[in-house]
Amino acid sequence: MQIPESADGVYFKSGDRLLYRPILTGANAKKTFDSIPTIDVADIFSPDLEVRRRIAKQIGQAAEEVGFMYLVNPPVKPEKMDEAFDALKSFFALPDEVKMKYHVNNSPAAKGFTPCNPSDKRPGFAGARETFGMGNDYTDPEQHAIKTAPPGTVPLNQWPDEELPEFRKKLYSYFQDVYIFSKALVRIFSLALDLEETALDEFFETPFTDITVQHYLPQPEETESKQVLLPHADYGAFTLLAQREVGGLQVLNANATWVPVPVKEYAFVVNTGSYLELMSGGRFRSTVHRVCAKDNTERTSLPFFFSPSPTATIRPMVSIQSEDTKDKQRQIGKEHMRGMMSERADHPFVKKLKALGLGPEEYTYDMISQPLA
Ligand SMILES: O=C(O)CCC(=O)C(=O)O
Numbered sequence: 001m002q003i004p005e006s007a008d009g010v011y012f013k014s015g016d017r018l019l020y021r022p023i024l025t026g027a028n029a030k031k032t033f034d035s036i037p038t039i040d041v042a043d044i045f046s047p048d049l050e051v052r053r054r055i056a057k058q059i060g061q062a063a064e065e066v067g068f069m070y071l072v073n074p075p076v077k078p079e080k081m082d083e084a085f086d087a088l089k090s091f092f093a094l095p096d097e098v099k100m101k102y103h104v105n106n107s108p109a110a111k112g113f114t115p116c117n118p119s120d121k122r123p124g125f126a127g128a129r130e131t132f133g134m135g136n137d138y139t140d141p142e143q144h145a146i147k148t149a150p151p152g153t154v155p156l157n158q159w160p161d162e163e164l165p166e167f168r169k170k171l172y173s174y175f176q177d178v179y180i181f182s183k184a185l186v187r188i189f190s191l192a193l194d195l196e197e198t199a200l201d202e203f204f205e206t207p208f209t210d211i212t213v214q215h216y217l218p219q220p221e222e223t224e225s226k227q228v229l230l231p232h233a234d235y236g237a238f239t240l241l242a243q244r245e246v247g248g249l250q251v252l253n254a255n256a257t258w259v260p261v262p263v264k265e266y267a268f269v270v271n272t273g274s275y276l277e278l279m280s281g282g283r284f285r286s287t288v289h290r291v292c293a294k295d296n297t298e299r300t301s302l303p304f305f306f307s308p309s310p311t312a313t314i315r316p317m318v319s320i321q322s323e324d325t326k327d328k329q330r331q332i333g334k335e336h337m338r339g340m341m342s343e344r345a346d347h348p349f350v351k352k353l354k355a356l357g358l359g360p361e362e363y364t365y366d367m368i369s370q371p372l373a
């Protein structure tokens with residue numbers, strides 16, 4: 001999808017839709033945020049429900065007013081974050097021909113390495129970044145606590161065990177902690193909607209998890225305004241982003257002004273995505289953001305995308321506040337397949353599905369982990 005540019009507003013992508021927000025100035029300007037709120041979650045596992053409710057109130061307010069927040073003192077230790085970033089640094093430092101062994105085209109779920117390709121015409125990709133991704137793969141024993149793989153399942157994740165024997169262990173150690181944190185946040189969001197604390201649990205029994213690490217490359221000829229990740233809204237339930245040393249993330253407010261999200265060491269930047277927007281009847285916002293290159297430096301960002309189970313069908317769980325979400329329901333597995341089909345036309349798995357003549361209505365998430373006939 002090409003994203004048009006305009007002097008009067010901002011075009012952005014959400015899932016497979018193109019949306020627009022006008023710049024409002026003077027008398028038209030709305031009351032909106034100009035910074036990202038900070039919330040202390042040190043007591044997220046407190047046995048006292050009232051303490052958890054207090055955290056939920058603050059997080060709910062931030063999700064409604066901004067859609068982005070810093071969560072400080074999270075239950076993921078600084079050492080874990082450092083280990084994950086260090087492991088990623090060693091991965092991206094490998095020679096290209098080694099990284100190419102783990103190319104996303106080897107994985108039906110497009111997990112693994114995507115090289116930086118200057119001729120890649122996809123928005124935000126041209127010469128800007130390379131990525132490494134991992135996510136749901138129940139053939140990995142590290143995920144057996146969530147689920148074991150049904151017979152015939154093919155592996156989806158790819159690990160550079162040969163070159164970096166510690167990489168997988170370090171990334172999984174981080175994954176396990178952010179996973180537990182995310183499950184706790186599901187309950188916090190439930191409380192924030194004045195629901196029973198466990199009311200949303202059933203949607204997240206075997207959640208979609210996805211880490212897609214972005215390694216932004218230095219942009220020697222560019223000024224600060226070069227967009228290296230184009231404006232978009234995340235479509236998951238929520239995202240837990242870890243940043244280290246170099247910033248560049250910006251968030252769009254209601255007047256279409258870009259608000260910076262500078263690095264706060266060892267905090268998570270948490271943003272609510274379109275699935276939680278729908279489940280919250282439009283209360284929690286899926287806010288537009290982008291990344292701009294800065295000072296010709298490289299940057300690595302580590303997002304953990306957390307979504308309902310592929311088998312879940314989500315719906316508004318409280319009264320509807322925004323017309324946008326009226327009467328909507330979404331089948332998560334199908335949404336995922338549609339996203340993959342629209343974003344990765346050149347992927348062999350996507351081509352194979354097309355060759356079989358299957359239309360979007362026939363896609364099921366199981367197709368990804370079972371060999372295609
Ligand atoms: O690199 C960042 O800081 C943000 C990444 C992001 O927004 C995304 O991957 O969806």
Ligand SMILES: [Fe+2]
Binds near residue numbers: 232233234289
């Ligand atoms: Fe994002």
